[in-house]
Amino acid sequence: MKHYLPGPMSRFLSLLPALPLLLGGCATLSDSPVQQLELHAVLDYREVAGVGCILNNDKGRWFVVVPGRVTVTRSSQPLTVTCKKDGMRIAQEVVGARADTASMMGNVVISAGLGQLVDRHSGAGYGYPAHVTVLMEAVNRREELAEQQRVESPVF
Template sequence: MKHFLVGSMSRLSPFVLALPLLLGGCATVSDSPQQQLELHAVLDYREVGGVGCILSNDMGRWFVVAPGRVTVTRSTKPLSVSCKKDGAVVAQEQFGSRADVAGVIGNVVVTAGVGHLVDRYTGAGFSYPQNLTVVMEAVKVRDTLALEQRVENPVF
């Protein structure tokens, strides 16, 4: 009987050793629903500090002062970034999320695709670029805009 238990353990051990590797591809099991991102704002090819930014997707909204780090909830939907500083410069950008290839393969192999469907619904297994850069643009002041649109020649 002792010999039988040793023999079955040796047949079972490769499967037991491979199980964590197979489940490692399953984002539902291994990945956090949150992701830490680093955000930078650029104006005229130089980084701008003290820029207030709001990041949002279908899972929530987050505030960060750029340059800075923020933790967001992963999603399959794009991440919208809206930034402003002193009412003079603004930025509006969107960043798409991508599926983790190893997670997709692991889900298809281990769960016959069910895990991938769960990951698509929850956003686990998808991630945004680690470093985000938004390009700031100067806002025209109302008086400057009025001067540019003024007509020099009278119509009557």
């Protein structure tokens, strides 16, 4: 007994095995929307422990005590890292997102760039460096103390 499928259905089923190849360039479908980062803080060429850092981009905000690891949501927008510890100035680093060239080429070839637009919006085709180092700076105690003790009233 022979099964017969109507024309459009048989064509669809014959293309089904090629579907993973067609969607392979789309990072939205193939890549994770999150990424793990390892953060470190450095003061005078030495690593500093116990520094609290807040990371944020247009997809959310995350907190980590460095050195440590944190999982963030990927985005095409930069990631801002702000760190603070007693006795040190607030430090800030901005880490740019980089496009994944493999998925970008797949998107251009397979979807004529349409997949790239989807990935840019979702952030799936982008990533941040796996290791981020924040440069800390010690508070200059003498200047800081003078600033705190300054009186703003005129002397007669």
